[in-house]
Amino acid sequence: MTLLALDGGKNIGWALFDHAGGDIGRGVVLHEDFFAYDKDWGKNHFTVTMDFMGDMHVSWADHDIDRIVVEGIRHNPNIAQGGSQRWESQVEGAVRILHAVTNIPITVQPPNILPVAMTLNGYEKPLTRTGNPKHLPDEDAAWLHGRYFLIADGVLE
Numbered sequence: 001m002t003l004l005a006l007d008g009g010k011n012i013g014w015a016l017f018d019h020a021g022g023d024i025g026r027g028v029v030l031h032e033d034f035f036a037y038d039k040d041w042g043k044n045h046f047t048v049t050m051d052f053m054g055d056m057h058v059s060w061a062d063h064d065i066d067r068i069v070v071e072g073i074r075h076n077p078n079i080a081q082g083g084s085q086r087w088e089s090q091v092e093g094a095v096r097i098l099h100a101v102t103n104i105p106i107t108v109q110p111p112n113i114l115p116v117a118m119t120l121n122g123y124e125k126p127l128t129r130t131g132n133p134k135h136l137p138d139e140d141a142a143w144l145h146g147r148y149f150l151i152a153d154g155v156l157e
Contacts, residue, residue, distance in 0.1 A: 001155075004060050005069040005146030008091030013138030015146045016063055021156040025061060026139040031087050034094075056102045065104060069149045070095045071141070072108035109145055117148035 002024070007013035012034050016024035058065045073088035092108060099106045114136065118125060123144060126134040136144075150156040 001067050002063050002065055003067045003069060003146055003149065004065045005142045005149065006091060006095065007071045007138050007141035007145060008073070008088035009138060010087050011138045012087075012091055013140070013142035014060070015139060015143040016061060017146050017150060021147075021150040023143075024063060026143050028138050031090075034091065058098065058102055058104055067105050067107075068095055068098070069107045069109060069145050071111055071145055073111065107149055109148065113148050114141060114144055117144040120151055121147050 001019045003017040005015045005017070008031075010031050012029045012031060013026070014029060015026035018024055070092050071088060072092050073086075095106055095108075098104065117123070121144065123140070125136060128134055147156065
């Protein structure tokens, strides 16, 4: 299994794991680049191909993907979202469409698993100079989503 974990938002964090749960790589893609299929933004993007039998294959950074974990967000229409463009929901929707087209299994995780994932992985959230918690880096959030899935799935302990 090659797992792609995504943490949606204005900046989309991504992390790749091999079949044994080992890290392949991680990084950040801008939201507008994630959805710009005609833009060349390096190796770190989706490639969807079809073989002569009509089977579709998905790769990311030259690795065939056979499982995707994505952070899911539910917006409450009764409260102000602080000007949110619902970037997270757009990424989740894109992954759901990709699943519908390719049958690649997906797992949608709520953002509230991140504190548990941090504890399970010995990850300490970065702090400001004054000791206040900083925003979790997007690539780290994607990595934590992937690690949480791999632990829950029994691939990692």
